[in-house]
Amino acid sequence: MKRLLGKLIILGVLLAGGLAAYGYHWLNSPLALPEDGLRQELTRGETLSHLTSELGAQGILRHPRALRLYARLTEQTGVHAGEYHLRPGLTPRTLLEQLNAGEVVLHQVTLIEGWTFAQALAALHSEETIVAELKGLNREQQVARLGLDVAHPEGWFFPDTYRFARGTSDVELLRRAHRIMREELERVWSQRADGLPYETPYEALIMASLIERETGAPWEREEIAGVFVRRLNRGMRLQTDPTVIYGMGDRYEGRLTRRDLRAPTPYNTYTNSGLPPTPIALPGREALAASVNPAPGTALYFVAKGDGTHVFSDTLEAHNKAVREYQLQRREDYRSSLQTAP
Incomplete structure (x- = not known):
């Protein structure tokens, strides 16, 4: 009896060792993935069981239940939802690590x-x-x-x-x-210059959106900001086309006419004083910075040249001359009413 018991113990040890060796080999053997890998999604609410069962059904993962058992024993069941790229060479062990780390596409x-x-x-x-x-x-x-x-x-x-x-x-x-x-x-507001014509960060955000929409050449942002700030400080209307376009909404068809510039909307800065009621676009970091740190100068007007840059003028007379040169000659119905004095 003792001899039989001893043989059974030895057999059990051998079986356990064999299973352990097989388990180690299986955990570290590559999955049966295509040459270019596989995109697999684990949607929200799905668990490791969903994914292992699906991979098992596709013939990619052998022994999906064994992997779930291994995950519980090693406390690796906290998988993350998302889309995974399963690359060739991935093993059951590294698959589990990828799922727990949330290494999604x-x-x-x-x-x-x-x-x-x-x-x-x-x-x-x-x-x-x-x-x-x-x-x-x-x-x-x-x-x-x-x-x-x-x-x-x-x-x-x-x-x-x-x-x-x-x-x-x-x-x-x-x-x-x-x-x-x-x-x-908040960052740019904390670094703002003195003498600005607005009192809240939101007004700076509105100004930044105007600068963003008016600027074709990045190096002109601060100069355009300077013109707008000086006009507001002097009580002049901003008279900037992008606000008119924004206020028109779907009615804008690619060009502005004299009638558009006179149409009463909350955003028409040709008919309304001060800033528009809200921003008109998403301003970037540079436009935000320019809104609170405008360039010094004396220009009160600018007009687009058609190449992304502007001509800046100190006087209405010089500005209207630039408008005739750079805009009215291009299209007769475009901004056919020149800016006026406040």
Whole structure:
């Protein structure tokens, strides 16, 4: 009896050793992946069981239950949702490590400086990897869904390239962009020059959006800011075309006429004094900086030359001459009414 018991113990040890050796070999053997790898998505709410079962059904992972058991024994069940690129050479052990680390495929989307909120939202909704939670909502509903402490969303999202995992929502991305814009605005506001014609960071944000939309040549941002600041300090109307275009909305068809410049909208800075009620676009970092640190000078007017740069003038007479030279000769109906004195 003792001899039989001894043999059974030896057999058990050999079996255990064999299983351990096989388990070690299996955990560190490459999965049966295609040469170019495999994209596999683990959606929110799904667990390791979902993924291992699917990989097992595809013949990629042998013994999916064994991997789940190993994950529990090693406390590696906290997998992250997302899209994974399973590359050739991946083993059951390294697969589990990748899932627990959340090493998901990252996509990217770029919000462009000078875009409106509507354009930014359209860019997000053009990406099939982004969940469109704001689609179909009106502006008030969108602001409420975003949870922003603002009345109007325009201008409040920092233009940049954002990387994200598949399944990220437009709400998540815009909240991230809003947080960055708040930080940037706070930073530049703390470094503002004296004598500015606005009292709050929000007014600086509005000004930055005007600078962004008027600037074709980056090196002119501070000079354009200087013109706007001097006009406001003197009680002159800003008379800037992008505000008129923004106020027209869908009625704008690519050109401005004399009638457009006289049309009463809250954003028409030819008919209204001061800043428009909200930003008109997403301002970038340089435009934000220019809004609070304008270049010194004496110019009160500028006109686009058509090559992205402007002619700056100190007097209305010189400005109207520049308008005739650079704009009226190009298209008779474009800005056919010259700027006037305040």
